[in-house]
Amino acid sequence: MKILASDPEVTSGPDQMLAQRHLKITHLVLPKGKTIQRHQSLMTVTVVSIKGSIQFHTDDDVTTLTPGKAVVMTPGEFHWLEAPDADGEVIVVHGVLAQ
Incomplete structure (x- = not known):
């Protein structure tokens, strides 16, 4: 087990x-x-929202992430994030899933 903590x-x-x-957590x-x-x-x-508000975009959609909300994307899917109205914080997990 590893215990991780943000700075x-x-x-x-x-x-x-x-x-x-095969795993990055940011x-x-x-x-x-x-x-x-x-x-x-x-x-x-x-991408899991932990504080504030972030707009999460894909080429086809946009959703506002607030604490308790998350999105999961498949490999190769284009995306971008912005904080137009308020500060926001998320945990981002990049991983290769077991099949």
Whole structure:
């Protein structure tokens, strides 16, 4: 078992909590007005909101993530995030799922 904790000093951008070959866990702090540009991952991506509000975009949809809400994307799906109205924080998990 590993216990992970985010860095409370991070007020903007990513805080890498775990980086392994098939698994990455990142605490992402997105201040109001900031955007993470459109990108994709070769792994399955799960984004879990833990604080504030973030708009999560795909090429086909947009949803507002608030605490308790999460999205799961398939590998190769383009996405981007923005915090137009309020600061937001999410946990992002990139992983290769067992089949």
